[in-house]
Amino acid sequence: MTTQRRGASIRIFLIDGTPQGMRLVERIGWTGCCLGFSRSDYGRARQREEMQRSGVYVLVGADPQGARPVRVYIGEGEEVRARLDSHVKEKDFWSSAFVLSTKDDSLNKAHIRYLEARLIAMAQAARIAAVENATSPAALGRLSEPETADMESYLDEALVLLPLLGVTAFEIYDEPDASASAPVTKNDQAQIAGKRYRLKTQLTEAEGYSDSRGFAVLAGALARRETKVMVAGYERVREELIAEGILVGVNEQQYRLSRTFIFDSPSSAASVLAGGSKNGRTEWKDDQGRSIKDNEEATAASPV
Incomplete structure (x- = not known):
């Protein structure tokens, strides 16, 4: 039995009342959230509660070498704000940041290291963006089987939200299967072909x-x-x-x-x-x- 994809309701809260300002993205029934903001808004963003939680983050900017449309850096922190404070001083390329955390601050150090490793591996495999990370952390396998399943479910949700904010670096190509969701009619076959x-x-x-x-x-x-x-x-x-x-x-x-x-x-x-x-x-x-x-x-x- 195959599972058919369903529609989803996603809430994008414009914190400043403008689409160019800070945005908080959530999905009904999911404890996670994503805070997106520009580097110029970092002074205000760092005061927000989401920045004081444990989580992973993605820094995005133009690729200085021009080999890819964008360059990304993926990191984690038990208090994300402390890590981003250092990146403001040490990394010049990024112009936007996206912080993935949870509303109840339930991600522990093992969780965020797992998420960081998975996101780095996905970005490297997708090859859509240049990846700033020099190495991929060896964090996989440190979680129990139930925790691994939970983090994979978290990623499934997060990877739906990020493209809405313009982050496509993790979209590994998977050729669609015409028979994956429902029986294919002759008319469907003609449209697919x-x-x-x-x-x-x-x-x-x-x-x-x-x-x-x-x-x-x-x-x-x-x-x-x-x-x-x-x-x-x-x-x-x-x-x-x-x-x-x-x-x-x-x-x-x-x-x-x-x-x-x-x-x-x-x-x-x-x-x-x-x-x-x-x-x-x-x-x-x-x-x-x-x-x-x-x-x-x-x-x-x-x-x-």
């Missing part, structure tokens, strides 16, 4: 589809080694994928994508794979030869 697009140019062959986080290209895609004129941002992405072993050489003319990877856009995906600037909205085509642009325009023109 219609989401797949293919890119085929000289020495380049790939399959992918639009994802809520960008454009996902499936593992095994072939990319051209030789590069032509390319937007600087795409070139940096390509160099990083090669350095990290996500694009691996298979012969003198091609690379292969070793794992499914989510690019920022169809154009980023097409350009990186083809080795030159491409308009992904017209280059990626479905089995009927329709481009992403064609399908988007057809959807916009269809009756409600």
Whole structure:
């Protein structure tokens, strides 16, 4: 028996009355909470009760090296405020912070070290953000089986809240299973198949589809080694994928994508794979030869 995902009610409290100010995010029936704030608001944020509890935190800012859109640092503290006080002095890159704790301050040192280790490992596996942490703490296995289950449940809830605040560094790609929630009808199959697009140019062959986080290209895609004129941002992405072993050489003319990877856009995906600037909205085509642009325009023109 499979479990179908249900809707969820999440409350985002704008502490300052503005979406750019401090935000407290909670979910009904969950004892956890997330406090988000900018570095410029730290003076006021550090006075809040959430900062005096035990918890884990994520610092987010631009990646100084430009290899990733953002850089993150994950940490823990029995009093989060004390740790962040030191990071204000020692770490310059971060511009926003997100503190995960509980309303009843029920997380102990073993809990937060486990959560820290899991979040670091997830961020490193997702490879969406550059991870500031030099090493991953060896904290897994120190909890009892019931406590481990509790912390995994805590993470499940927290990982729903963080993307609402713009933190996507922990979203490990998991290709959706069409049969996971309900029986699939012929019409459903047609819709699922219609989401797949293919890119085929000289020495380049790939399959992918639009994802809520960008454009996902499936593992095994072939990319051209030789590069032509390319937007600087795409070139940096390509160099990083090669350095990290996500694009691996298979012969003198091609690379292969070793794992499914989510690019920022169809154009980023097409350009990186083809080795030159491409308009992904017209280059990626479905089995009927329709481009992403064609399908988007057809959807916009269809009756409600």
